[in-house]
Amino acid sequence: MVNPKFSIIIPVAPWDEPKNSIKSLEKVDYPKNKFEIFLIKGTNPSRQRNEGIIKAKGEIIVFLDNDSEIPKDYLKKIEEHHKIYDIVGGPAETSNEDTFLGKCFGAVIGTYFTSQKMQAKFKGIGKLREATEKELILCNLSIKRETLIKYGLFNEKLYPNEENELLNNLERNGIKAVYDPKCPIYRRQRETLYKFSKQFFKYGKSRIEHFKEEPKNISPIFFTPAIFVLYLISLNFFNPLWYLAPLILYILVNLTTTITTTIEYKNPKMTLIIPFLFPLVHISYGLGILTGIFTSKEQNKKGEIIIQKIQ
Known part of the structure; x- marks a missing residue:
């Protein structure tokens, strides 16, 4: 079998079961033989992702959370961006199926008053542009595997915010990232x-x-x-x-x-x-x-x- 284009890594807790990410990947508009999915159970998400990167065969590593719901054209969109950039990200927007309270949470964190420049993590704003860790979120992030292997993986002592150190390190090494406000994933906010x-x-x-x-x-x-x-x-x-x-x-x-x-x-x-x-x-x-x-x-x-x- 030819190595897949994408390796999708989803860390979950030992007691958790597959959720929206797996369901939405089943419906994605992309050849099934060109992406692989790893559900990695454990209690240290940074280490879980690292183990997944090592195991992966794909050219591009896609990081999702268990509750990340992707649009059907998601992989096609990031594939286009990866022709130019090593790192591709987009917002994690609140699902339309969330509760009223959840939608209020999503509305609040998507404002400049709450999150300043980081509001782009939670709401698609602006144009397609190069970005830093201040606008990129790990539950909607993809990075070329060779870049990760060359410059280093996640710091397993950090969680959450482990992507910030990784992205800063890649930026220092001249690796460019792009943020696409029209390439979201959808998720529910906290319940209470x-x-x-x-x-x-x-x-x-x-x-x-x-x-x-x-x-x-x-x-x-x-x-x-x-x-x-x-x-x-x-x-x-x-x-x-x-x-x-x-x-x-x-x-x-x-x-x-x-x-x-x-x-x-x-x-x-x-x-x-x-x-x-x-x-x-x-x-x-x-x-x-x-x-x-x-x-x-x-x-x-x-x-x-x-x-x-x-x-």
């Missing part, structure tokens, strides 16, 4: 407020762990939510009128973004929820940053890796 806030707490904490591994990549903008948390705490002890100016500005930007987001999604009911989600994200992320600064990193579990070739 608690899981949503925990998600961003972990993002903040792991961002600091990433900086500890790569101090040269420290960016002051990521510390803004932590400063916001400290500011809110300080209001309990120091609150003259002039000191309330940042809070008033925050509320005004919050309300303005709520209005524009509600208009964009054409759902007035969102105004009842999303004004409260903005501070939830900022505070959760900020607390994660502060926790990461003042605590040592937990060791990632090694455990057994089970590689199951689906196709």
Whole structure:
């Protein structure tokens, strides 16, 4: 058999079962003999992906999550981009089948107020362009296998945000990445407020762990939510009128973004929820940053890796 064009790697927890990614791959418009699928069970996603890369035979490695649902023309689109670029990515947009709360979560993280330049990870915006780790997300990312083998795999001590170090390393070696806003995957957001806030707490904490591994990549903008948390705490002890100016500005930007987001999604009911989600994200992320600064990193579990070739 001729080696496949694509090797699709999907890490899952030991207790998890195949979900939307496998179902959507069954419907993809691409010759079945030209891509292989690896479902890799374990407790360290970075290591699981590395094991998959080593096992893979494809020219291009496609990284999806278990809940990533791809359009039928997905592989054809990224194949075209890979004629020029070693790295191809697109947004992870909220599924139309998600709950109302899930759609609110997706709307919030897709705003500049919440995510700044990283909003491109969650919503297709702008034109086809070269991009960095700030706009690329691992659940919708493909990289040429020879590039990974040559320049290094994932840092198995990092999760989540493990793709940030990998992409920064590839960029330093002159490898270009392209972001296609019209090449999305679709996924459901977290089911509850608690899981949503925990998600961003972990993002903040792991961002600091990433900086500890790569101090040269420290960016002051990521510390803004932590400063916001400290500011809110300080209001309990120091609150003259002039000191309330940042809070008033925050509320005004919050309300303005709520209005524009509600208009964009054409759902007035969102105004009842999303004004409260903005501070939830900022505070959760900020607390994660502060926790990461003042605590040592937990060791990632090694455990057994089970590689199951689906196709």
